[in-house]
Each structure stands twice: as structure tokens, then as C-alpha cells.
Amino acid sequence: MKVAITAISGSMDSQLEQRFGRAEFFIIADLESGEYEVIDNKAASETGGAGIQAGQTIINSGVVALITGNVGPNSMRVLNSGNIKMFRGQKDTIEKNIELYKEGKLEEIVDSVASHFGMR
Numbered sequence: 001m002k003v004a005i006t007a008i009s010g011s012m013d014s015q016l017e018q019r020f021g022r023a024e025f026f027i028i029a030d031l032e033s034g035e036y037e038v039i040d041n042k043a044a045s046e047t048g049g050a051g052i053q054a055g056q057t058i059i060n061s062g063v064v065a066l067i068t069g070n071v072g073p074n075s076m077r078v079l080n081s082g083n084i085k086m087f088r089g090q091k092d093t094i095e096k097n098i099e100l101y102k103e104g105k106l107e108e109i110v111d112s113v114a115s116h117f118g119m120r
Helices: 049-060 073-081 094-102
Strands: 002-007 025-030 036-040 065-068 085-088
Touching: 002 094, 025 049, 025 094, 049 073, 065 094
Parallel strands: 002 065, 065 085
Antiparallel strands: 002 025, 025 036
């Protein structure tokens, strides 16, 4: 089973990125093998539609769940259409968030933040 995690950098000791659509990297972790791959989020620098594009990237990666901080309404619609479960990660490393996910200690995200919440 694979999960996606939003990351500030492309390594397992990276901190979790709180913004989904604007995350620089997605780490796709295979929970059985322990292997992972890093995907650059090409949508992060887009002026609009980042959440929709990022959501489609996650669906295409074959994961069953996403660990992140916040998910906007457009992202949520796309991820829900792909049956991706979303979980609110902790301000900690990617490895720690995977451990918390395996232990069932992450809160499921069911409501989105306001539109354009992650824009800087």
C-alpha cells in the first residue's frame, strides 16, 4: 500500500509541508517495502489551479492516502473523486508521520480550508 506525503524537501527526514497544492515535493512511500520515490510538484509555482493539478498528480501516483496539513476545496474535490483518503499530518518529519499513520494516530481530513488558503 502506498501513501503520499507533502514535503518541504525530497527526503524522508524532511519536514511535512502544511500546504497541499503548493508543496514543493510529494513523497510516495510504499508501506510494505519501505521504498519511496520523490515527485516534484510542478503545480506548486502555478498562478492558479495548483490544487487541482496536484490532486491529479496524487491520483495518478497510485496511492490510497495523502498525509498533509491543509487541503483546499478544489483539491478536496479532485482527491475525493479518486477515492484518496486525506489525513492531517503533524509538524514533524516524513518518517514520523508515516509511523503515526501506521498507528492510526492521524486525524482524517473531511473539511477543506478556504479557497486560496495556501497562497503566499
